[in-house]
Amino acid sequence: MSDLIVHGGTPLRGRIVPSANKNAVLPILCATLLTKEPVRLRGVPDITDVRRILDIFRTLGSRVEMDFDTGILDVHHLDTRFDEDTDRLPEAMRSSIMLVPPLLTRFGVARIENDVKGCTLGVREIDPHVEVFERFGAAVERVEDALLIRSLRPLIATQHWLDYASVTTTENFVLCAALARGTSTLTNAASEPHVQEFCAFMSAMGARIQGQGTSLLMIDGVEELGGADFTFTEDFHEIVTFLALGAITGGQVEVRNGSPDQFPLIDRTFAKFGVHVRHEGGWSRAETAGRLKVREPFTQNILQKVEAAPWPYLPVDLLPIFVALGVQAEGSMMFWNKVYDGAMGWTSELSRFGAHAFQSDPHRVVTFGGKRLVPATVESPYIIRVAIAMLMLAASIEGRSVIRKAAPIRRAHPRFAENLRALGAKIDWVPGA
Structure with missing residues (x-):
C-alpha cells in the first residue's frame, strides 16, 4: 500500500515517542x-x-x-x-x-x-x-x-x-x-x-x-x-516532523527529546514562521499564536530565508518540512538547498493544493504563503520528507487529499500513520493506483 488518504483540517494534539534515526x-x-x-x-x-x-x-x-x-x-x-x-x-x-x-x-x-x-x-x-x-x-x-x-x-x-x-x-x-x-x-x-x-x-x-x-x-x-x-537515541528528524505537524494544523504536539542541545538552529528556523519551540523535562513542543506568519527580516529589500547544508547548518533533509510551513505561513520565504542539485523540483506539485512556490534555480525556491489552499491529489517523488511535507499540507487543509507514492515514508518512520491517528489525524494507507 503506497498511497495515503488524508482527511485534513483537524488540529493534532498529544504526545509522541519518536523512533531511532x-x-x-x-x-x-x-x-x-x-x-x-x-x-x-x-x-x-x-x-x-x-x-x-x-x-x-x-x-x-x-x-x-x-x-x-x-x-x-x-x-x-x-x-x-x-x-x-x-x-x-x-x-x-x-x-x-x-x-x-x-x-x-x-x-x-x-x-x-x-x-x-x-x-x-x-x-x-x-x-x-x-x-x-x-x-x-x-x-x-x-x-x-x-x-x-x-x-x-x-x-x-x-x-x-x-x-x-x-x-x-x-x-x-x-x-x-x-x-x-x-x-x-x-x-x-x-x-x-x-x-x-x-x-x-x-x-x-x-x-x-x-x-x-x-x-x-x-x-x-x-x-x-x-x-x-x-x-539508539531519538531521531531529530522525526522530532521536527511531529512538532511541525502540530504547528501547521493549529494543534500542539509534544515529542520526547533527549538531545535539546542539537536544536538551537532548528528552533530559530521554526521561529521564522511564528512557531516557538520549548524544551522542558525531556519533551519538546511547538507553540503558535494564531496563524503562521513569516517574520520580516530587519534588513530591507531581502527575503527571509532558510539555508540548508551539512551540519551544523540546518540539515537538508528537513528543508521540505519547512517548505510546507512556508506555503501555509503568511508572507514570502526563500529556501536554499546547498547540497543537492535539482532536489527542489518537486515544489511545482504543490500548486495542486493552490500553493505558490517558485523555483528560481536548481537550488532555491521561494514560497508566497498565506493563500487559500484546497485539498488535492498529489504525487510524491521518491524522497522521504517530501512525501511528509505533502502530508503536512494535506493535514492542514479541510477535506480529502491523496498523497500518491508515499511509501518512502516507511523507509524512515515506523508506525507513522498509527502515530498520526493517535494525535487525532484521519489518515489511511491504501494500495497505489
Whole structure:
C-alpha cells in the first residue's frame, strides 16, 4: 500500500515517542559486520531499509534475531561468508555502500550493483567513496552492471581530505580505518548527530576515534573489535516532523527529546514562521499564536530565508518540512538547498493544493504563503520528507487529499500513520493506483 488518504483540517494534539534515526541505524547495522562477537541493538525501528539489511545478513549466513515489538536485535556474524559471484547487495538504498568496508576487511572483496541509490535527491556521486576505498589500498574495477572492490592485503591507514562534508563518505572512512594498520586522519569530516551516534557505537565496539562532532577525525586502527550492547537515541528528524505537524494544523504536539542541545538552529528556523519551540523535562513542543506568519527580516529589500547544508547548518533533509510551513505561513520565504542539485523540483506539485512556490534555480525556491489552499491529489517523488511535507499540507487543509507514492515514508518512520491517528489525524494507507 503506497498511497495515503488524508482527511485534513483537524488540529493534532498529544504526545509522541519518536523512533531511532534511520541515518544512524543503517551505518551501525553495517558496522556490526566488523566483529565476530555478538552485538545487541536496542530501539531498532521497523522500517524497510532495516529489513533489507537484515535479509542480507541472513543470506550471508549471519545469525539474526529481531523482535520488532521490543526493538531488540541480536546479531552474530561468526559464520558469515561472501561470494562475489552470487551475493548481491540491495540497490534500492544508498546505505548498501557502507557494507563495502566490512566485507572488504573480512573477505578482501565487495561488490556494488550499479550505482546504489536512495532517495531521488539529484546527483549523488559515488566517486568520493571510491576515493576512500582506494586510499586504504583497495582496487576498484567496473565490471558489467557493478563495481568490484578488492584488497589483496589488510587495509593500511591513510590521511584524506574530503571535497565536501559527506555523511556516508565519512562513515565509510571510519569503517575502513577502524581495523586498518596505523592512524588514519580525515579532514572535512561530516559531524551530524547521526554521525556522532555512529562513532559512539564504533567506540563501544572498541574503535579508537578522536574528534567526534568535529570536522577532523583521527582513528587509531586496532587488531579487532568486540561485541556491544547499544541503545539508539531519538531521531531529530522525526522530532521536527511531529512538532511541525502540530504547528501547521493549529494543534500542539509534544515529542520526547533527549538531545535539546542539537536544536538551537532548528528552533530559530521554526521561529521564522511564528512557531516557538520549548524544551522542558525531556519533551519538546511547538507553540503558535494564531496563524503562521513569516517574520520580516530587519534588513530591507531581502527575503527571509532558510539555508540548508551539512551540519551544523540546518540539515537538508528537513528543508521540505519547512517548505510546507512556508506555503501555509503568511508572507514570502526563500529556501536554499546547498547540497543537492535539482532536489527542489518537486515544489511545482504543490500548486495542486493552490500553493505558490517558485523555483528560481536548481537550488532555491521561494514560497508566497498565506493563500487559500484546497485539498488535492498529489504525487510524491521518491524522497522521504517530501512525501511528509505533502502530508503536512494535506493535514492542514479541510477535506480529502491523496498523497500518491508515499511509501518512502516507511523507509524512515515506523508506525507513522498509527502515530498520526493517535494525535487525532484521519489518515489511511491504501494500495497505489
